[in-house]
Amino acid sequence: MDNIKLDFEQAKAKHLLFKSRLRSILYESEVDEAPVLSHFECAVGKWIYSYALKAYGHIPEMLELEKVHADIHTSARELVKEYREGNVEKAREGLSDMDKIADNLIGLLALVEKELQKQPPAITAINHYQELDLNHKELTELLIANEQLDKIIREESGELIKERKLLHSFFMQAPAALGILRGPNHLIEFANPQLKQLIGATRNIIGKPVREALPEVESQGFIELLNGVYETGTPFIGKEVPVQLQKSPEKLELEYINFVYQPFTDTKEDTEGICVFAYPVTDMVLARKKVEESEEHFRSFANSIQNLAWIANGDGWIYWYNQRWYDYTGTNLEDMQGWGWGKVHHPEHIDRVVEYVKKAWKIDKPFEMIFPLRRFDGEYQSFLTLVVPIIDDAGKICRWIGTNTNINQQKEAEEALKLSEQRYRMLADSLEQKVNERTLELKKSQAELTSKNQELEQQNAELASFTFIASHDLKEPLRKIEIYSNKIIDAEQSNLSGNSKNYLSKLTETTYRMRKLLDDIFTYAETGKKLSYEATNLSEIAALSAHTLQEQINEGAKVKYANLPTINAIPSQMEQLFTNIIGNSLKYSKKGVKPYINIETQQDGSNWKISFADNGIGFDDAFNEKIFEIFQRLHSRTDYSGTGIGLAICKKIVENHHGSIIANSVNGSGAVFTIILPQNLNNK
């Protein structure tokens, strides 16, 4: 045989052995590792370094061969290293890469051989490099190794298949939706029943790309998501993501899904596909949305009412306030959330509030409090706070809803009321005191008055009595004087001189005057006496007066009166009154004119107005008050007789009756005397 050819054939065979050994290592078979790992220890290597390079070094491919051979061993070392480090699959897969280099080696060997055949070397007697001989032992080794390898591979496959089967059953039975997508188009390689159920059981999706199998998700952005995961190798986790799924030709259903897109890689860490893990949380989300909706409704409502309002967790941690709260306090959620409300409480009240509230949170009953809250401008106003617990189905307090109603006006009103009550009470007390003091004073005054009154009455009585006695006792001698004077006149008429007669006449006149005066004084004094009022018919009184003045009236005078009223009065005094006034009118009549007196009455409120109008000489109206003064006269004694007491008596009588008297006149044209008397005097 051609030695060169043999060498090269052997070299190829050795190379095969090398490969078998390497494989064995990677499949945990016991082999001699040295020739695998070292390019010096291996037979081919030895051949190259100790013979081939020298003999065939002039061929460039030979040099290349040396290099490639070295590379093969480098690779082998790397693979074994990988394998020993635990990257079994990677190592085993590396074997196929090695095939490329191995092919290169074989190719180079062929080239070199070919070159050599063309130009056999100068060196004579090329000896077959015996080292390259594949001996019997090595052959057997090769065969055994092969078999072992087969066995191991078979076993491992078996394991793999078992594993695969387990995985498969888990996949199929998992309660979540699982799927495997492969490739950039996300081909649905695998989908478990749950996933099929989720997207619509009737759809056939296996083997189709996602875009084709679930066309409706494209517009919802899921393809983009998948693309992103595939390209970046970054997993995507979606929580409660809404997706519309065409579960049936008529039904496009909304589901909320929690899902994970988990990329998986091949050995080279390129994304091979995406693992999909999903489960629907639609019910939970809808339920929660309902709660959120109702809470949203509550919040809108809470924001529309006048009261401040807030929501807290079951433990009292407040997580939401309505706008009124913020408007009033001038705060924001950051300040206020949790237990922040303490910041707007009054320092004098905060302790009480905190203590009460701490206990209240634990009891599932509504509660209320009244306390001041600080307004944005620092002023404190009173609020009535009502807090209500929300109990969940399990009986646990899951929320507290609170409202604060501004009762400041009421509080102020209350305060004002209290204050005014206080003031009123104080006032009432002081008033009472004052009243008591005054009553005491009054009593004292009254007592004084009564005693003074008594004194006065006594004095009056004494005076009256004195006056009575005086006038009476004075009148008596006067009467005697009159009688004796008259006797003298009668008895000695003829014996008296003209002068004496005159003197006597004067004497009589004077005594008469004195008596008249005394009478009037007595009457005046008498009028002061308090007699009782009784129903007095003034027409009757007028008649009586007329009778008393009969003589003067008979001389041609006329007294006219009609239907005079009946009033409460002292009859005797009324008679005196009428007599005096009518008497005056008769006395002060015009010479030659028959006196005419007209008495008229008129009601004036609760009084009677009685007017006496005459056609006499009248008087100067300037004296209309003077004439009522005692002893005041407008005429001399010689012109008209009179004591000057008559009208004073009238005035006193009228005053006795709580009335009044006025006189009016035009000098020479008569006079009018007007008396006003109350209608219903009571005896007190």
Place this chain on the structure above:
Amino acid sequence: MQMPTKILIVDDDPEDQEFLLLTIKELYPFATNITANNGKEAMDYIEKNPPPPFLVFLDLNMPFVNGFEFLAAYKQKPEYKESHVIIYTTSSTPRDKAITKDLGATDFITKIGDLKLLKKNIQHVMEKFL
């Protein structure tokens, strides 16, 4: 027309007694006139000298027993019922008039200074029952 037979004048003033006596004498010259100074004296006399006087002129203001007292006592006795009592006093008050009337006096004459007028008044009063 009757004529008074016994006339009793009760007055504490002697002058007034005299004036009345004179006047009565002029009016009824045939009457017996007795005077008493006060109510007690008057009552004593009447009791001691029945029958009672036809006419009694009675003053009111007298010591011991005044006119009111005498009149009250006098008119209580039925045997003196027929006796006319004319009050003869300085007073002219309606009150006195009323009281004495109630007590049983027949009439009331006020003492005045004019004797002539007095006479007229007495005549006038007397004519009422004589």
